[in-house]
Amino acid sequence: KIIDFGLAKRWNPHPRQTVSIIGNVRFASRGAHLGFSSRMDDLESAGYLLLYLFQGWLPWQQLPPESIKKELDRRNSPD
Numbered sequence: 915k916i917i918d919f920g921l922a923k924r925w926n927p928h929p930r931q932t933v934s935i936i937g938n939v940r941f942a943s944r945g946a947h948l949g950f951s952s953r954m955d956d957l958e959s960a961g962y963l964l965l966y967l968f969q970g971w972l973p974w975q976q977l978p979p980e981s982i983k984k985e986l987d988r989r990n991s992p993d
Contacts, residue, residue: 947986
């Protein structure tokens with residue numbers, strides 16, 4: 915079997931509902947990092963996985979954790 919449905923969950927038609935990240939944070943979509951999930955986020959995550967398989971690395975893998983946290987805090991702060 916190629917696919918493991920152990921982390922699968924029912925589809926939520928209201929993507930703005932707060933959810934926790936399920937799966938590997940490295941391939942999680944931007945929406946999942948911001949606290950919501952939708953079918954579009956699944957496609958984004960699949961794209962990250964394909965990028966990793968073709969290149970062997972992701973552009974944000976070399977960033978220090980402090981800069982990632984700083985960027986997420988900047989995006990979550992009210993403007």
